[in-house]
Amino acid sequence: MAEHFRVNGGARLTGEIQVVGAKNSVLKLMAAALLAEGTTTLTNCPEILDVPLMADVLRSLGCEVRIDGATVEITAPAQPNEAADYRSVSKLRASVCVLGPLVARCRRAVVPLPGGDAIGSRPLDMHANGLRKLGAHTEISHGKVVAHAEDLKGAQIWLDFPSMGATENILMAAVLAEGTTVIDNAAREPEIVDLCRMLQQMGAKIEGSGSSTLTVHGVTSLQPTQHRVIGDRIVGATWAFAAAMTRGEVTVHGVDPHHLELVLDKLRTAGADTSTTDDSFTVAMAERPRAVDFVTLPYPGFATDLQPMAIALSAVAEGTSMITENVFEARFRFVDEMIRLGADARTDGHHAVVRGVERLSSAPVWASDIRAGAGLVLAGLCADGSSEVWDVEHIDRGYPRFVENLRELGADVSRVTSEPDR
Template sequence: MSEHFLVTGGNRLEGEVVVGGAKNSVLKLMAAALLAEGTTVVTNCPDILDVPLMAEVLRGLGCEVELEGSEVRITTPAEPKYRADFDAVKQFRASVCVLGPLVARCRRAVVALPGGDAIGSRPLDMHQSGLRLLGARSEIEHGCVVAEADDLHGANIRLVFPSVGATENILMAAVLARGETVIDNAAREPEIVDLCNMLNQMGAKVSGGGSTTLTIQGVRKLEPTTHRVIGDRIVAATWGVAASMTRGDVRVRGVNHKHLGLVLDKLRLAGAEVTPEVDGFRVIQRERPKAINFATLPYPGFPTDLQPMAIGLAAVADGTSMITENVFESRFRFVEEMIRLGADARTDGHHAVIRGVPVLSSAPVWSSDIRAGAGLVLAGLVADGVTEVHDIFHIDRGYPRFVENLRGLGGVIERVSTE
C-alpha cells in the first residue's frame, strides 16, 4: 500500500497549533544515550517516523528502548555493540550520529553509510577527519564508515564548513577523550546547544554552545540523565509561512521565537504582522504577501530546511523573488514540482527566480524529501482545485500529526491509501 494526500486549496488558515520536540535534536539526544551506562530519558519527543527508526538502531546496538507517548527511555548496557547495520541505518540520514558515541564508548564503530532525503551530497569527510585528529583511524569500507581508536585524546579541530552533523559527532566523541578539544567553526544551531546542555547534565564539560568555538574538557565517565527536547523551529516556521501564504492568522506555540529571528523578520518583510509570545509567536497576513529574497545559510542564517516554504511563499507573492541555495545543491528539485502547480519559476545554478502568481493550479506532485513534501502541501493550500501530493512518507518523518494540525487550522486535506 502507498499513501498520498489530497489537498483542497482556497481556505484561510486560522487558529492555534502546538509544536513538539525538534526532529533535528531528538535523534542526536537519543544517540547521546550511548555515552552512559544506565537509563537515559528523553522527553517532549515528536511523534514522527524517525524516532522509532532511531530506536531500532539503538536496539541493534544492545540498548533497551521504550517509547511511550512523548517519552523515550533508553537503557544502555555496560558494553554496547559497535556495529550499526545497513537495514537499520539506510532509512534516514541522522543515523550516522551514533558514530561519535560508539567511538567514544567502544573505541570502535562500524556504521553503514546512511540513507535519507534526496537533497544533495552530504559526505562524511569532516566527521572522519575530526575523529582522526582525536586519535581514531577511519575509512570507508564495503559501504560502511569504520573507525577504531586505541586511545582518544584532545585536539584542535577546525571545520571547513560549520556542519551540524560533523560538529555533533566530533563533540560526542570528544567528551570522553583525554584532555581538551577545541572545535572551531562549529555549527551554532539551537539543536547543537540542546545537545551540549544534555551532555553537561550527564557530567560532560562542554562550553561555548551557540558560538563558533566549542571547548570540551574530556571526562572519564558520563551518567544517564533526563532531558527535554527543545521545540522544533522548522515545523514552527512551516506553520508561520502557511499563515502568510493563505493570508491567515495562526498562533504557534511550543517553540522559542528567538530561534527564528531571521525567518520571522522575512515574514514581516512579506507584509505579515508577527508577534513574539512567551512560548511561540503569532502570524497574521491580511493582504497578498509581498515578494522578498531569501538566501540559505548556516544558523543564524535562513535555514535550508525552509527553502521549499520560501519558494512556496514567493510563488504566490506580489512581485519577483530570488531564492539562493548555499547549503544543498539538489534542493531545487522542488522547483520542478512547483512548476507543475503553475509557479512561474526558473533556476540558474544555485539561484531560483520566482515571479509570483495570484493562485497556483492543482496537479499531481511528488515529494523528494521531508521539507519538499511539506512545501508542496502548503502550495496545494493556495492552488485551485485538489492537489495530489505523493511520497508522503517523507512528511511523516518530520511532521507529527500533520493532517490533524492542518485540519485544526481549517485546511482541507485527506490521506488516501492505494495499492
C-alpha cells in the same frame, strides 16, 4: 496502493497550534544516550517515523528502547555493540551520529553509510577527519565508516564548514577523550545547544555552547539523565509560512521565537504582522504577500530546511523573488513539482527565480524529501481545485499529526490510499 494527501485549496488558516520536540534534535539526543550506561529519558519527543527508526539503530547496538508517546527511554548497556545494523542505518541520515558515541565508549565503530533524504551530497569527510584529530583511525570503504582508537586525546579541530553532523559526532567523541578539545567553526544551531545542554546534564564539561567555538574538557565517564527536547523551529516556521501564504492568522506555541528571528523578519518584509512571547509567536497576513529574496546559510542564517517553504511563498507573492541555495545542491528538485502546480519558476545553478502568480493550479505532485513535501502541501492550499501530494512517508518522518494539525487550522486536507498514477 499508496497513501497521498488530497489538498483542496482556498482555506484561510486560523487558530493556535502546539509544536513538540525537534526532529533535528531528538535523533542526536537518542544517540547521545549511548555515552552512559543506564537509562536516559527524553520527553517532548515528536511522534514521527524517524524516532522508531532511530530506536531500531540503537537496538542493533545492544540498547533497550521504549517509546511511550512523547517519552523515549533508552537503556544503554555496559558494552554496546560496535557495529550498527545496515538495514536500520540505511533508512535515515541521522543514524551516522552514533559514530562519535561508539568511538568514545567502545573505541571502535562500524557504521554503514546512512540513507535519508535526496537533497544532495552530504559527505562524511569532516566527521572522519575530526575523529582522526582525536586519535582514531578512520576509513570509509565498502559502504561503511570504520573507526578505531586505542585512546582518544583532545585536539584543536577546525571545520571547513559549520556542519551540524560533524560538530555533533566530534563533540560526542570529545566528551570522553583525555584532555581538552577545541572545535572551531562549529555549528551554532539551537539543536547543537540542546545536545550540549543534555551532555552537560550527563556530566560533560563544555564551554561556548551556541558560539562558533566549542571547548570540551574530557571526563572519564558520563551518567544517564532526563532531558526535555527543544521545540521544533522548522515545524514552527512551516506553520508561520502557511499563515502568510493563506492570508491567515496562526499562533504557534512551544517554540522559542528567538530561534526564528530571521524567518519572522522575512515574513514581516513580505507584509505579515508578527508578535512574540517567550515560547510562542503569531503570524497574521491580511493581503497578498510581497516578494522577498532568501539566501540559505547555516544558523543563524535562513535554514536550508525552509527553502521549499520560501519558494512556495514566493510562488504566490506579488513580484519576483530570488532564492539562493548555499547548503544542499539538489534541493531545487522541488521546483519542478512547484511548476506542475502552476508556479512561474526557473533555476540556474544555486539560484531560483520565482515570479509570483495570483493563484496556483491544482495538480498531482511528488515529495522528494520531508521539507519539499510540506512545501508542496502549503502550495496546494493556495491552488484552485484539488491537488494530490504523493510519497507522503517523507512528510511523516518530520511532521507529527501533519494532516490533523492542518485540519484543526481550517485546511481541507485528507489522507487517502489509492493507486498512484505517475
